[in-house]
Amino acid sequence: MSWGYTAKPEAFMEKRSSLYGKVFKTHVFGRATIVSTDAEVSKSVLQNDGRIFVPYYPKSLTMLMGDPSILLINGAPHRKLHALLSSFFKSPSLKAQVARDMEHHLHLSMPSWSQRCSPLRIQDQAKSMAFEILVRALMSVGSGKDMNFLRHEFREFIAGLMSLPFNLPGTRLRKSLQAKKRIMKLVRQIIEEKRKKRKQGLNPMDDVIDVLINDSQQDAQEEGNEIEMKDDLSMANTVIDMMIPGEDSVPVLITLALKFLTDNPTALQQMREENLKLKRLKAQAGEKLCWTDYMSLSFTQNVITETLRIGNIINAVMRKALKDVEIKGYLIPKGWCVLTSFRAVHLDEENFSNPYQFNPWRWKDKEAGGFTFTPFGGGYRLCPGIELSRLEAAVFLHHFVTSFSWVAEEDSIVNFPTVRMKCGLPLTLTPLPSYPSFPSQ
Structure with missing residues (x-):
């Protein structure tokens, strides 16, 4: 996997594709693997998830995520859990x-940003905000001791997802497993407290834990405490799974969007004008922005879409074939791993003209769908938080580009083990005349 550490990791794919075609054999993490850089083959793999293919990830990741992880479960249990989470994350109330939570965090943070003499590391700021917002949505934990504990332990946990699979004292994997154990203890305490409130006649539906408890209640009544204890363990695991976007996906999306806008002043200017126009219209009407306003900004959404395409925050998924299967003339043997490379498809000039050019205008009047564009995966395992991720990014970008101009320090994108800016994208900010973005409170 050394190619993952290079500035252009897709060069590995491109070289082998030119020699052997868009589907070829190699070894990844020591496993015999079929790599697909073909959109149609990847589509077939994703759409047959759970029937012909099942998740198949590095041992360190599977050990840390655990058997109940939504990333690893299959069939009816996965479909049920995925449907529950999708329904919750798509709800207008959430x-x-x-949107209000992101505005609140920005309202508290931006005045100090405007007075800074030193560069601001946007990636760190976005991580802090996105993590707190998501944790509140998952289990109603606010700022304070528990939030700080979760933030620290969760970073310890995810640091081992792509580590060497040796559970020995002092290893990265052991430290991450211990961190997850501590997180699980706190999350299960929160679940137990919520169950007690329900028994007292309180029946809130404020967060993901409430939704999961509500779904499990009938089974618990029928089968007793044993199923309740099992459900609590699975729920805690699901909550930890769902914390990952707050630490990685959303903050990196925001950071990369600002990096690409910095490198493309024309796109930045058009996006700023679009957002300032909305800001003026709402001010003239004496109205506050609502979440639908942010999602209505067409060019801003195109910027987010193009950032997802060229940034490739989720660059591939891995599956195992349950039986011999032929797709588009390619034989995938039973037991072999299949790596579907989203990054290779997104950066293929057959799918996108000038694929390495950041060009949000390419999405004008074009639907961001199909299996040539899969930034959130696809098929039955499509990320349930797609719309929420776009919303968080849109809120942050709206207030940032209408409040500041900036100069960026030299920085570069790191692609492995996760996509991120090497130095966090340090920006020296200058408030715009329209600042502040928020009315005094």
């Missing part, structure tokens, strides 16, 4: 809450 979107309104998330």
Whole structure:
């Protein structure tokens, strides 16, 4: 996997594709692997998830995520859990809450940003905000001791996802497993407290834990405490799974969007004008922005879409074939791993003209769908938080580009083990005349 550490990791794919075609054999993490850089083959793999293919990830990741992880479960249990989470994350009430929470965090942070003499590391700021917002949506934990504990332990946990699979004292994997154990203890305490409130006649539906408890209640009544204890363990695991976007996906999306806008002043200017126009219209009407306003900004959404395409925050998924299967003339043997490379498809000039050019205008009047564009995966395992991720990014970008101009320090994108800016994208900010973005409170 050394190619993952290079500035252009897709060069590995391109070289082998030119020699052997868009589907070829290699070894990844020591496993015999079929790599697909073909959109149609990847589509077939994703759409047959759970029937012909099942998740198949490095041992360190599977050990840390655990058997109940939504990333690893299959069949009816996965479909049920995925449907529950998708319904919750798509709810208008949650979107309104998330938009308000992001505005609140920005309202508290931006005045100090405007007075800074030193560069601001945007990636760190976005991580802090996105993590707190998501944790509140998952289990109603606010700022304070528990939030700080979760933030620290969760970073310890995810640091081992792509580590060497040796559970020995002092190893990265052991430290991450211990961190997850500590997180699980706190999350299960929160679940137990919520169950007690329900028994007292309180029946809130404020967060993901409430939704999961509500779904499990009938089974618990039928089968007793044993199923309740099992459900609590699975729920805690699901909550930890769902914390990952707050630490990685959303903050990196925001950071990369600002990096690409910095490198493309024309796109930045058009996006700033679009957002300032909305800001003026709402001010003239004496109205506050709501979540639908942010999602209505067409060029801003195109910037987010193009950032997802060229940034490739989720660059591939891995599956194992349950039986011999032929797709588009390619034989995938039973037991072999299949790596579907989203990054290779997104950066293929057959799918996108000038694929390495950041060009949000390419999405004008074009639907951001199909299996040539899969930034959130696809098929039955499509990320349930797609719309929420876009919303969080849109809220942050709206207030940032209408409040500041900036100069960026030299920085570079790191692609492995996760996509991120090497130095966090340090920006020296200058407030715009329209600042502040928020009315005094």
